[in-house]
Every structure is written in structure tokens, then in C-alpha cells.
Amino acid sequence: MDQSLISIYENDSHLLSIDLNLSYFLQALSVEPSSRKEEILVEVYDSMPNPLLRRQIIMSMARWKRFYWLKDVKNKYAGLSEWEKRAFLIASYILRDEGHHWRQNTKHSWSPMDTLVRDWFSKKYQETETIPR
Numbered sequence: 657m658d659q660s661l662i663s664i665y666e667n668d669s670h671l672l673s674i675d676l677n678l679s680y681f682l683q684a685l686s687v688e689p690s691s692r693k694e695e696i697l698v699e700v701y702d703s704m705p706n707p708l709l710r711r712q713i714i715m716s717m718a719r720w721k722r723f724y725w726l727k728d729v730k731n732k733y734a735g736l737s738e739w740e741k742r743a744f745l746i747a748s749y750i751l752r753d754e755g756h757h758w759r760q761n762t763k764h765s766w767s768p769m770d771t772l773v774r775d776w777f778s779k780k781y782q783e784t785e786t787i788p789r
Contacts, residue, residue, distance in 0.1 A: 658693065661685050665696050675706055682709065683789075686716035694722065707737035714740060718747035718787045726751060730758060742773050746788075749781045 661684055664671065672678050682700065685693050694717075701713045717725050726747055729736070733744060745766075748755035759774065766774070780788075 662692055679709060682712050689720040707739040711739040711743040714743040714747055718750050721750055745770060745773055746777050
């Protein structure tokens with residue numbers, strides 16, 4: 657299945673020109689990590705303005721524990737959409753101490769909803785140490 661998904665992307669399939677299809681594609685692509693699929697996620701993230709697709713990619717990279725990439729997103733946090741910021745808030749737990757320090761230093765800029773997301777996920781992460789889909 658992985659090769660079929662990669663082929664769809666590499667052949668610029670018209671199927672991926674619709675955001676809903678691209679979202680399903682990203683979901684299927686992110687089931688199991690591989691270096692080529694990671695490259696595709698990064699390419700899509702860098703080329704897509706859709707905040708919901710970018711949020712989906714942030715969550716996938718967090719599940720795959722791609723620290724280097726998450727650290728890069730952390731440095732761009734101020735310019736992210738609300739959807740991406742909340743996804744990164746969840747993803748920051750993967751960064752352990754660095755994520756903890758980042759949350760302490762940015763919580764003053766959060767909305768009440770961001771604080772609610774942090775509180776909800778903090779409890780969930782302590783129990784399972786997994787990132788939701």
C-alpha cells in the first residue's frame with residue numbers, strides 16, 4: 657500500500673488536487689513512518705496554505721516523533737494558524753523538557769481554548785504518552 661500512495665503523490669495525481677482527498681491521503685500515508693513518506697509530508701506542509709491539512713501533518717510528525725521537524729515548527733509558532741498552534745501545543749509534549757520550557761514561556765499568549773487544550777492533553781498524555789490521530 658505504501659508504494660501505491662507514494663506513486664499517487666509522485667505522479668501528481670489529480671485526485672490530490674481536492675483538499676478533502678488530500679486529507680484522506682495524508683491520513684493513510686501517516687499510518688506507518690518511512691523516510692519517503694516523511695519527505696512527502698514535509699513537501700505538502702511547505703506547499704499547502706490549508707491550516708487543517710498542516711495541522712494534520714503536525715500531528716503525524718508528532719506521532720512519528722520527528723523532533724528535528726517539530727523544533728523547526730516551534731521556531732515558527734507565532735506565524736501559525738490557530739489550528740496549527742493547537743496541534744503544536746499537543747505535539748510539544750513529544751519534545752519533553754524542551755516542550756515543557758516552551759509551554760511555560762508561551763502560555764501567557766494563549767487563548768482560554770489553548771489553555772483548555774493543554775489541560776486536557778496534559779492529563780491524557782500522562783496516562784498514555786501517545787498523540788491522538
